[in-house]
Amino acid sequence: xxxxxxxxxxxxxxxxxxxxxxIAPTKAWLxxxxxxxxxxxNPTRKPLPIEVRGSASQPLGMSxxxxxxxxxxxxxxxxxxxxxxxxxxxxPDDLAGLACEEGALARLIIHDEKRxxxxxxNGPFEEAEFGKTPKRDWTxxxxxxxxxxxxxxALLDHFTFLPSWRLDDIMISYAEDGGGVGAxxxxxxxxxxxxxxxxxxxxxxxxxxxxxxRNDVELKQLQVFEPTHEWLLGPGDMLYLPPGVPHxxxxxxxxxxxxxxxxxxxxxxxTGDLADFLAxxxxxxxxxxxxxxxxxxxAGEIDTAALNRLRQALPFAAALDRDLLADWFGRFITRYRNxxxxxxxxxxxxxxxxxxxxxxxxxxxxxxxxxxAWVKGKKEATLFVSGNAYECPAALAERLAAERELAFxxxxxxxxxxxxxxxxxxxxxxxxxxxxx
Numbered sequence: 154x155x156x157x158x159x160x161x162x163x164x165x166x167x168x169x170x171x172x173x174x175x176i177a178p179t180k181a182w183l184x185x186x187x188x189x190x191x192x193x194x195n196p197t198r199k200p201l202p203i204e205v206r207g208s209a210s211q212p213l214g215m216s217x218x219x220x221x222x223x224x225x226x227x228x229x230x231x232x233x234x235x236x237x238x239x240x241x242x243x244x245p246d247d248l249a250g251l252a253c254e255e256g257a258l259a260r261l262i263i264h265d266e267k268r269x270x271x272x273x274x275n276g277p278f279e280e281a282e283f284g285k286t287p288k289r290d291w292t293x294x295x296x297x298x299x300x301x302x303x304x305x306x307a308l309l310d311h312f313t314f315l316p317s318w319r320l321d322d323i324m325i326s327y328a329e330d331g332g333g334v335g336a337x338x339x340x341x342x343x344x345x346x347x348x349x350x351x352x353x354x355x356x357x358x359x360x361x362x363x364x365x366x367r368n369d370v371e372l373k374q375l376q377v378f379e380p381t382h383e384w385l386l387g388p389g390d391m392l393y394l395p396p397g398v399p400h401x402x403x404x405x406x407x408x409x410x411x412x413x414x415x416x417x418x419x420x421x422x423x424t425g426d427l428a429d430f431l432a433x434x435x436x437x438x439x440x441x442x443x444x445x446x447x448x449x450x451x452a453g454e455i456d457t458a459a460l461n462r463l464r465q466a467l468p469f470a471a472a473l474d475r476d477l478l479a480d481w482f483g484r485f486i487t488r489y490r491n492x493x494x495x496x497x498x499x500x501x502x503x504x505x506x507x508x509x510x511x512x513x514x515x516x517x518x519x520x521x522x523x524x525x526a527w528v529k530g531k532k533e534a535t536l537f538v539s540g541n542a543y544e545c546p547a548a549l550a551e552r553l554a555a556e557r558e559l560a561f562x563x564x565x566x567x568x569x570x571x572x573x574x575x576x577x578x579x580x581x582x583x584x585x586x587x588x589x590x
Contacts, residue, residue, distance in 0.1 A: 243298065248293065253277055259276030271374075315415070328408055330404055330405065332404040339397075341415045345392040346412075348409040352402050352405060378401060396417065452555035453555065487525065495539060495581050496580050498577075518557065518584075523539050534550040538553075
């Protein structure tokens with residue numbers, strides 16, 4: 154593991170290699186539209202310092218217990234001299250070489266400052282790629298460097314106060330002057346250790362800082378960034394950021410930054426994997442059952458009794474509120490074991506054409522593969538058709554579930570017509586011409 158796997162084949166291009174900006178790993182570069190708020194908490198005693206000085210015996214500038222109590226997932230902290238006389242465990246040449254290796258996760262990010270255009274290139278790279286880079290404003294980021302280099306992996310020994318399963322990877326960047334990735338936030342804790350040169354960091358610890366993202370760049374960049382703190386970090390300085398803290402790092406000259414990132418699976422990932430885990434272990438004969446069933450009062454309705462049976466049948470459904478459970482089940486049960494699905498017609502029906510058809514005595518015919526259910530809400534109902542949900546008057550939802558062909562003695566109300574026209578244009582209902590009344 155101490156062997157650097159042939160990285161030297163890209164030696165000599167270090168002065169043409171770009172940097173890490175404290176950006177999230179690859180999985181966090183492509184942006185959603187918004188981010189959750191950071192978990193900054195107001196202290197109950199005197200204000201806690203945002204900047205401390207570390208030492209060889211206390212890299213955090215305090216005990217691990219105090220750090221976890223006062224800062225971890227609560228507020229940012231700059232630790233000056235966290236690693237005294239720090240020497241980077243990997244040279245820029247080797248980082249460039251690793252970016253050329255098959256299987257390495259690398260990104261090259263170039264910023265055209267005049268036009269505010271950002272270019273993102275994915276590795277592995279050819280050596281010639283580094284010769285095409287501009288003189289400044291670009292960054293090379295390489296993930297999982299600890300998996301390739303034993304000296305880099307040894308940095309993790311300084312973070313044993315955290316559960317090992319919480320540690321994700323060490324990402325390293327090398328940036329030329331002005332290099333960065335723009336203001337952004339991460340959804341996990343990160344320690345940003347300065348390895349070579351200097352980087353200017355700006356952060357915002359404002360709990361109400363705007364978190365909307367630009368939609369004109371591939372990177373996850375904030376539309377608005379108003380820093381509350383700014384620092385210049387040198388080798389051995391380390392910045393800790395909890396999830397959701399807006400930040401921006403810019404290289405001052407050529408610099409290398411080492412990011413020790415944490416694992417923080419989303420609730421969606423946890424829920425999905427747990428569901429798969431449980432499903433694999435459940436015998437086929439365990440099924441939804443309703444031995445207490447009584448005659449249905451309204452066709453197609455998913456009533457309270459059915460939802461209560463679901464809570465008993467599903468291990469974690471008890472934690473879901475009624476509306477969420479009903480919304481999921483309505484979508485699921487109307488697409489379950491459906492051999493085919495209705496296709497939308499090639500040309501949408503206009504409202505005028507729809508009115509004319511109904512005035513001419515047309516009826517609406519349910520598609521043979523359209524499965525329908527509905528659940529009553531506080532005011533109206535939610536109609537489920539082949540896995541899709543539509544807001545719908547309860548009387549119309551019941552009628553759609555009960556009748557395969559609908560005729561109308563009067564023109565539907567505006568709300569009813571909107572639902573029916575949507576179903577027609579989704580292919581769930583067809584218009585059958587009739588005789589003019």
